[in-house]
Amino acid sequence: MKALRKQIDKxxxxxxxxxxxxxxxxxxDAVEVLIFVPDRVTSRGSHIRDGIDMKRVMITVWIALxxxxxxxxxxxxxxxxxxxxxxxxxxxxxxxxxxxxxPLLLVSYIVGxxxxxxxxxxxxxxxxxGYFVTGLLIPLIxxxxxxxxxxxxxxxxxxxxxxxxxxxxxxxxxxxxxxxRAFLFFSYPKWMSGDLVWIxxxxxxxxxxxxxxxxxxxxxxxxxxxDNMPSVMEMFVGTIPGSVGETSTIAILLGxxxxxYTGVGSWKIIVSVFAGGLGMxxxxxxxxxxxxxxxxxxxxxxxxxxxxxxxxxxxxxxxxTQTETGKWIYGLLIGILxxxxxxxNPAFPEGMMLAILFMNVFAPLIDYYIVQANxxxxxxxxxxx
Amino acid sequence: MSKPIKIRKGLNIRMKGKxxxxxxxxxxxxxxxxxxxxxxxxFPKMCVKPGDEVKAGTTLFFDKNNEKVKYTAPxxxxxxxxVRGERRRILEVLIETRGDDYISFGKADPEKLDVTAxxxxxxxxxxxxxxxxxxxxxxxxxxxxxxxIFISGFDSAPLAADLDFIIDHMPEEHYLTGIKIxxxxxxxxxxxxxxTENTSNVLKNTPGVQIKYFSGPHPSGNVGIQIHHIDPVxxxxxxxxxxxxxxxxxxxxxxxxxxxxxxxxxxxxSEVEKARYYRTRTGASISTMVKGNILTIRGKSSNSVRYISxxxxxxxxxxxxxxxxxxxSTVTVIPEGNxxxxxxxxxxGLKKFSLSRTFLxxxxxxxxxxxxxxxxxxxxxxxxxxxxxxxxxMDIYPMQLLKSILVEDIDKMxxxxxxxxxxxxFALCEFICPxxxxxxxxxxxxxxxxxxxxx
Numbered sequence: 001m002k003a004l005r006k007q008i009d010k011x012x013x014x015x016x017x018x019x020x021x022x023x024x025x026x027x028x029d030a031v032e033v034l035i036f037v038p039d040r041v042t043s044r045g046s047h048i049r050d051g052i053d054m055k056r057v058m059i060t061v062w063i064a065l066x067x068x069x070x071x072x073x074x075x076x077x078x079x080x081x082x083x084x085x086x087x088x089x090x091x092x093x094x095x096x097x098x099x100x101x102x103p104l105l106l107v108s109y110i111v112g113x114x115x116x117x118x119x120x121x122x123x124x125x126x127x128x129x130g131y132f133v134t135g136l137l138i139p140l141i142x143x144x145x146x147x148x149x150x151x152x153x154x155x156x157x158x159x160x161x162x163x164x165x166x167x168x169x170x171x172x173x174x175x176x177x178x179x180x181r182a183f184l185f186f187s188y189p190k191w192m193s194g195d196l197v198w199i200x201x202x203x204x205x206x207x208x209x210x211x212x213x214x215x216x217x218x219x220x221x222x223x224x225x226x227d228n229m230p231s232v233m234e235m236f237v238g239t240i241p242g243s244v245g246e247t248s249t250i251a252i253l254l255g256x257x258x259x260x261y262t263g264v265g266s267w268k269i270i271v272s273v274f275a276g277g278l279g280m281x282x283x284x285x286x287x288x289x290x291x292x293x294x295x296x297x298x299x300x301x302x303x304x305x306x307x308x309x310x311x312x313x314x315x316x317x318x319x320x321t322q323t324e325t326g327k328w329i330y331g332l333l334i335g336i337l338x339x340x341x342x343x344x345n346p347a348f349p350e351g352m353m354l355a356i357l358f359m360n361v362f363a364p365l366i367d368y369y370i371v372q373a374n375x376x377x378x379x380x381x382x383x384x385x
Numbered sequence: 386m387s388k389p390i391k392i393r394k395g396l397n398i399r400m401k402g403k404x405x406x407x408x409x410x411x412x413x414x415x416x417x418x419x420x421x422x423x424x425x426x427x428f429p430k431m432c433v434k435p436g437d438e439v440k441a442g443t444t445l446f447f448d449k450n451n452e453k454v455k456y457t458a459p460x461x462x463x464x465x466x467x468v469r470g471e472r473r474r475i476l477e478v479l480i481e482t483r484g485d486d487y488i489s490f491g492k493a494d495p496e497k498l499d500v501t502a503x504x505x506x507x508x509x510x511x512x513x514x515x516x517x518x519x520x521x522x523x524x525x526x527x528x529x530x531x532x533x534i535f536i537s538g539f540d541s542a543p544l545a546a547d548l549d550f551i552i553d554h555m556p557e558e559h560y561l562t563g564i565k566i567x568x569x570x571x572x573x574x575x576x577x578x579x580x581t582e583n584t585s586n587v588l589k590n591t592p593g594v595q596i597k598y599f600s601g602p603h604p605s606g607n608v609g610i611q612i613h614h615i616d617p618v619x620x621x622x623x624x625x626x627x628x629x630x631x632x633x634x635x636x637x638x639x640x641x642x643x644x645x646x647x648x649x650x651x652x653x654x655s656e657v658e659k660a661r662y663y664r665t666r667t668g669a670s671i672s673t674m675v676k677g678n679i680l681t682i683r684g685k686s687s688n689s690v691r692y693i694s695x696x697x698x699x700x701x702x703x704x705x706x707x708x709x710x711x712x713x714s715t716v717t718v719i720p721e722g723n724x725x726x727x728x729x730x731x732x733x734g735l736k737k738f739s740l741s742r743t744f745l746x747x748x749x750x751x752x753x754x755x756x757x758x759x760x761x762x763x764x765x766x767x768x769x770x771x772x773x774x775x776x777x778x779m780d781i782y783p784m785q786l787l788k789s790i791l792v793e794d795i796d797k798m799x800x801x802x803x804x805x806x807x808x809x810x811f812a813l814c815e816f817i818c819p820x821x822x823x824x825x826x827x828x829x830x831x832x833x834x835x836x837x838x839x840x
Contacts, residue, residue: 041723056743
């Protein structure tokens, strides 16, 4: 550790302004502060500071995502071997899933961090930690068979137009991971919807069992084939086709527990998204005219990307509402819109992504009214004196 | 006892090094200083030069923006040096003490004086700056009449001096005279805020004031928080407040006719060997207090500790032979944090204190910490939301207010409550900020901007 520190101090001058490798300054900085928390001390204001920093916040989200990642990897293998009707052991499935997931993860991080580092270098800032989480979220919300070049383009688009043009982490209006997904969804719909993309190698169709369909529960429901849907238990556990990390509600809830317990994710948003979804589901039940509308409201919460969106996407503090009261409204509306889009608009089998992006845009408006109410309260108090 | 006002938001930072209730009766270092930087917005015009003889109460400088407000020597002796910083800004006026001579301002019975006479006496003696005001958290303008006057009877900041202990060791007659003076300065109420844990009978039985009880974590002891909950400052309102110990000095001025700003100061912090109380005076050098009283860790030199006049959240960094600030009753000594930490953001963090539960230390609710000055991260943009609100017990949106200051939107600042706040109320927000933003500086910038705009 001390030897490493010495080594870093020795090569550091080369990376500073005027050094041989100053073009890699941001990269060097990023690696250095990753290994060693800097020795910087407080100079103004409070002399002591809370132990938490952005890296700690991000690693906590990362840890919360691990159950979903692990289950996603297992499920890739499971779905594949089911599709070709071959019996496989647990480790065989995990290994297959790992080999499928790794390229997605590598493309996401290498491309995304590359863009981040270039921007940090141009701006003369430190590299922000924001992409640390975004980079893991993106491979979890795409189909396993998405072509890597498409993913790379989506990542570049999301980081530049979803975030950096606004000024970087903290300034963006939309959730960057969802921008990447939306980009893929509208640019390459063939690879983002339908019945074939959710299971590895199904597009190629080699050795697929005759009767096998790769349709997701949402696709079945949209065609009113409610009988073909997997059981609620399967949807809850997650042994169903879908985007890599979204299928297992139980893994996602584990993550939610970590986020809420550590205080990193807003429990208000998580709870209100679920409440909104449940409420909308009940409303649809009451006016049901087709089998999709008749699906019990609570089942919606375990289908598709609803839970994943509620726990890991809607809780993004930057693109969500910033006032505490606003968070309730924001979450409720996401839940309501997601189910509304899902059930009533056949063009979009999954409503969660659009609901969150839509509410990202409206979050500042919600905050505006909440803050305005505070201002009015203050004025009223002044007048009553 | 009336029903206490419950403060639910806030945070008690559990630190090592609280002062024992032991009073060292006499601490008279050889040097004193008056520091213009203790008074934001004051533009000092010097009346003395190095080599001049001064008495306790001799005017050292006055405020160019408000020439009535004078700043005087706390002791008699010789002006040693006028220390200047960047752009010749005056930082300290140093005095070498000699003798115990003072200017007599004359004894007076407050009941027989009118408001103008009282104000003049305070202004001439150098005690006026003890009276501060909201809006802007600056020395009060003597031409105003405040709608009410506030006194906080407890300090909830980490390791802060116990005001019960202090007031019980101060002459009660001066305290009572001081309260009478304050009552004459306003037509409204004088409020004394006490914690439900206050024990001093002197405080509890203070005559002529409205006593309000508070319970809950820091910053419940901040006068700004108390004003917000009792008699909030609206646009156009002026509220004054005075520190408890300064009331005793004010009383003494009228009872004895001299400026003798005696103070009891708590020397605290994890690096102090014997944390105790010292009877000294405003502007005293801390050198005699800390000499031989600082723990050395593995023979490390003294630059590995930080000396702070005030508490760890709002105090000023000073040298080991630096001087006590005008408004401070605490001197804190904590370790510097100038070290690298190997993968510090991922370790369990058994020595780290955090409002969040991202470190394992939340499993140890009674643990006391030896906190240092490390930033624990790099500065970032505002990212996390809803955290500042947890430690600011005011009906104010902190992040929105901060952003309005950053873009210098005067109207928004006014609408969002700039008149009610001071940087000290936002100190906890700064402490917990995961983006390491210098929030207190931003608030001060906003207050200065607003004060200029409205003058």
